[in-house]
Amino acid sequence: MKTLVLAGCGHGHIQILSKLQEMDLNDLKVVVITNYDRQFYSGMLPGYINGSFSLEEVSFKVEDYCKNPNIELIFDEIVEIDKNENVVITRNESYSFDYLCMNLGSKSIESFGPETESLHYVKPIYGFKELKDIGGGQDSLLIIGGGAAGVELALAYGHKYPGLNITIADKHDILLKFNDRTRKLAKKVLEFRNINVMYGVDIDHIDGNTAYYDGGEIHFDQALVSTGVTGVDINYKGFEVDERNFLKVNNNLFAADNILAIGDMVHIREFPHMPKAGVFAIRMTPILVNNVFHVIFGDGELESYVPQERYLQIINTSDDKAILSWGPFAMHNKLALKIKNKIDMNYMKGNLVTDSFMKRFEKK
Secondary structure (H helix, E strand, C coil), X not given: CEEEEEECCCHHHHHHHHHHCCCCCCCEEEEEEECCCEEECHHHHHHHHCCCCCCHHHEEEHHHHCCCCCEEEEECCEEEEECCCCEEEECCCEEECCEEEECCCCEECCCCCCCCCCEEECXXXXXXXXXXXXXXXXXXXXXEXXXXXXXXXXXXXXXXXXXXXXXXXXXXXXXXXXXXXXXXXHHHHHHHCCXXXXXXXXXXXXXXXXXXXXXXXEECCEEEECCCEECCCCEEECCCECCCCCEEECCCCEEECCEEECHHHEEXXXXXXXXXXXXXXXXXXXXXXXXHHHHHHCCCCCCCCCCCCCCCEEEECCCCXXXXXXXXXXXXXXXXXXXXXXXXXXXXXXXXXXXXXXXXXXXX
16 A cells, blocks of 8 residues: 655645545545645635625534545644655654655745734734734734735725724735736725825834834734745655745646655745736646556556646625736726635635546545
8 A cells, every 4th residue: 555645735635635535545645734724716805804605604624534444634844854764844843655645835024023912923823823812902913015916905904994994014015916907906895994005114023013124113902924935844855845945846836756745835936037926826736646646556647737828817896896916907896706706616616637637536
């Protein structure tokens, strides 16, 4: 019997598990190692915060995908993965593998030290279950970082807590990776919703409930940091990683002949400047499933991942509307939110791997 270890349980692994648990796994043991019982979809988190969606609608319960008797679910924190010894080491145990697939995500850059009762980092994403209500009973919320996540969070918390004083602080401008039209629409919405935006503010450090920058300070009750990501705190022994501890893989998503990885955690050698965004991980998923099944069952051909050059971006403005951005085009209306919700709900249904693909493995 061979052993497949799934390290982490992001959406790519949910897809693998949803297919494996339908199969006869007499010759394969699957070990799933994760430190949280739910897998959240970050694209729906603003809707979760503003009350549009329930916890069940924005997340998968991992144990629901581990019903096959040959699938073992372990709740533990991974601290090291040894490529040469083929072993995953957790806080409490070690697990040998024949095949390994990693879907471990990323974490926020902790620019201001560890989290406290009033300082929170956006990632890892599972923390949002606890962050949903941080604005309650507070006077002020500071969001550091004006990217899509920062803007969506400000608008979501502003909808949920109308009296909350919300400030976005960014060292440059908001939504720098979006077109000018999208940026103008977002600024108009933020102004209309009385959300203060401070431009050109490079926060140097935080002491207690005060953020300091050159020329001033910002007092807050709660602060959220969304200023970029780095690799998770795992020692990838024997692997190639970049300067931020992202695991290097090829465009087939392989880190070694028997080891694959997906999502924000990877640095694809052929595409070193690919942004860290969920739209890329979604497109990786069918390729990951194909290649994992190819390695395990020896069927089909390996597929290569090529990131899309242009992709749809939609910002939930928490007013029954959204801003849709595509190339140089942008619009802010109810239709944009309907499109986003349709995409998100289809994503949560998990229809990323076709039935025709699975027919190749019906007898396995």
